[in-house]
Amino acid sequence: MISQATYFSFDSYHIGEDKCTLSFLYSVSFNTGVVSRFVDKIILPEAIRQTVSPNLLGAILQPLHLILGISYWKMFCPKEIKIFSCQLNAEQAAFWNTVYTRGLGEFFYRNELDFKALISFPLSHDAHPKPIHFSPQNRSLVGVSGGKDSLVAVELLKQAKKKITGLVIETNHEYPLVHNLFPKMGIKGLFVRHEIDEKVKALNDTGLVLNGHIPISAIYAFIGILTAIIYDYAYFIVSNEKSANFGNAMYHGLEVNHQWSKSEKFEMFFRAYVNDFITSDVTYFSILRPFTELKIVELFSKYQLYFPHFSSCNKNFTVFKKGSSKRWCGKCAKCAFMFLMLSAFVSREEMISMFGRNLFADHSLIPLYKQLLGIKDIKPFDCVGTFEEVAVAFYMVHEKGEFKDEPVIKMFKRLVLPGMKDVSKLKNHVFQVGDAHTVPDEFKAILNV
Numbered sequence: 001m002i003s004q005a006t007y008f009s010f011d012s013y014h015i016g017e018d019k020c021t022l023s024f025l026y027s028v029s030f031n032t033g034v035v036s037r038f039v040d041k042i043i044l045p046e047a048i049r050q051t052v053s054p055n056l057l058g059a060i061l062q063p064l065h066l067i068l069g070i071s072y073w074k075m076f077c078p079k080e081i082k083i084f085s086c087q088l089n090a091e092q093a094a095f096w097n098t099v100y101t102r103g104l105g106e107f108f109y110r111n112e113l114d115f116k117a118l119i120s121f122p123l124s125h126d127a128h129p130k131p132i133h134f135s136p137q138n139r140s141l142v143g144v145s146g147g148k149d150s151l152v153a154v155e156l157l158k159q160a161k162k163k164i165t166g167l168v169i170e171t172n173h174e175y176p177l178v179h180n181l182f183p184k185m186g187i188k189g190l191f192v193r194h195e196i197d198e199k200v201k202a203l204n205d206t207g208l209v210l211n212g213h214i215p216i217s218a219i220y221a222f223i224g225i226l227t228a229i230i231y232d233y234a235y236f237i238v239s240n241e242k243s244a245n246f247g248n249a250m251y252h253g254l255e256v257n258h259q260w261s262k263s264e265k266f267e268m269f270f271r272a273y274v275n276d277f278i279t280s281d282v283t284y285f286s287i288l289r290p291f292t293e294l295k296i297v298e299l300f301s302k303y304q305l306y307f308p309h310f311s312s313c314n315k316n317f318t319v320f321k322k323g324s325s326k327r328w329c330g331k332c333a334k335c336a337f338m339f340l341m342l343s344a345f346v347s348r349e350e351m352i353s354m355f356g357r358n359l360f361a362d363h364s365l366i367p368l369y370k371q372l373l374g375i376k377d378i379k380p381f382d383c384v385g386t387f388e389e390v391a392v393a394f395y396m397v398h399e400k401g402e403f404k405d406e407p408v409i410k411m412f413k414r415l416v417l418p419g420m421k422d423v424s425k426l427k428n429h430v431f432q433v434g435d436a437h438t439v440p441d442e443f444k445a446i447l448n449v
Contacts, residue, residue: 147311218266363407
C-alpha cells in the first residue's frame with residue numbers, strides 16, 4: 001500500500017457555518033487509481049471574531065493546513081506533494097521541507113527509511129506572501145499540558161501578575177486530568193479540540209501503513225498562533241526547556257531529536273516564519289527556555305498543591321482512546337525520569353504516594369535508567385533531560401539516602417558514582433539559568449528565580 005502511493009495532496013480547508021469548526025482536506029493517490037481522502041478538524045470553543053480580517057485568517061489557516069497534513073503524509077511517504085490550498089515561495093517551501101524532515105527524524109529512524117530527497121514541497125515564483133498587521137491586546141495564551149512544565153510557567157506568570165489564559169489542545173477526546181487542574185491554577189481556560197480522521201486508526205490497525213512519532217509541538221505552535229489571532233492575544237507562551245535541544249541519535253547524517261519541535265532551533269525557526277508570513281503582532285516563545293529539566297523540577301517541587309493532580313505520563317494523552325485511570329503507568333521512560341527528578345527534592349513517602357509505587361524498587365526499570373544515564377543504547381525517545389541532569393539527580397537521591405537499598409540506586413552507585421568527578425561543578429552546570437535571549441524583554445524579569 002505504501003509503495004503504491006503516487007502523490008499526496010493538500011486539497012482545501014473550510015470554515016464551518018458555526019465559525020467554530022475548521023476542516024482540512026487531504027488526498028493520497030495510488031497507482032491503482034484509488035484515491036484515499038482524509039479530513040482533519042479543529043473545533044474552537046468560541047466563534048471566530050468578526051473583526052479578524054479574512055487575509056489574516058488565511059495567513060494562519062494555510063500553514064495550519066500544511067502542518068496538520070503530516071499525520072496523513074507519513075502513513076505513505078510519497079515523494080510527490082501537491083498543494084491546492086495555497087502557494088509557497090522558496091523560503092516557505094524550504095521551511096516545510098525542514099519541518100517535515102527534522103520533525104519526522106524519529107519516525108524515519110524507527111521505520112529505517114532513507115529520507116534523503118524524499119520531501120520536496122512545491123514552490124511558486126508567483127507567491128509573494130506578506131505578514132498581516134493587527135493590534136492584539138497585551139495578554140498571553142499559555143499552553144497547559146497537565147505536566148510540571150506548564151504548571152511552573154503558569155505560576156511564574158501569575159506571580160508576575162501577567163494577564164494569562166490557559167490554552168489546552170485536546171486530540172480527539174477530552175482530557176479530564178487537564179480540566180481538573182484549572183480550579184487549582186485559578187486561571188481561565190480555552191479548550192481547542194483537534195480531531196484526527198478516524199480512518200488513521202483503522203489504517204494503523206491494518207499494519208499496511210507507516211506509523212510513528214510526529215512533531216506534535218509544531219502542530220501545537222500553529223494552533224496556538226491561530227487561537228491567539230482569533231481571540232486577540234499578543235503572546236502564545238509554551239514551556240519548553242533548554243534540555244530539549246539535546247538529541248537522541250544520528251541517522252543518515254541527521255541528528256534525530258524526539259523533542260526537535262520543542263528545541264530552541266525550532267522556536268527561532270518558527271518565530272521567523274510567523275513574523276515573515278503570518279503576523280509580527282503575535283509572539284511565540286518558551287518562558288522556560290533558559291532552564292534545564294532539573295531546574296524546572298526544583299521549582300515545581302515548591303508547588304505541592306499540584307502533586308496529587310498533575311502527570312507527565314503520555315499514557316494519559318493517547319489519541320484514539322481515553323487515557324489510563326492511573327496518572328502514572330510506572331513503566332515508561334517519562335515515569336522513570338520524573339520519579340528520579342522529583343525524588344531529588346521530594347520525600348520518599350510523598351513520592352510513593354504520588355506514583356502509587358516505588359519505581360526504584362523495580363528491577364525491570366534498570367535498563368531504562370541506564371539509557372537515561374547514557375550508559376546503555378541511546379537516550380530514550382521521550383521528553384526527558386540530558387545524561388548530566390540524570391546523573392546529578394541520581395547523586396542527589398543517593399545523598400539523601402532514602403532509597404539507598406533499592407536496586408535502581410544500587411545500580412547507580414555501582415556503575416556511575418565511582419566515575420563522577422567534581423560533582424559540585426556538574427551541579428552548578430545543570431542548575432544554571434541559561435541565556436534568555438529568546439524571551440521577550442517584558443518577561444525576562446520573571447526568570448530571576
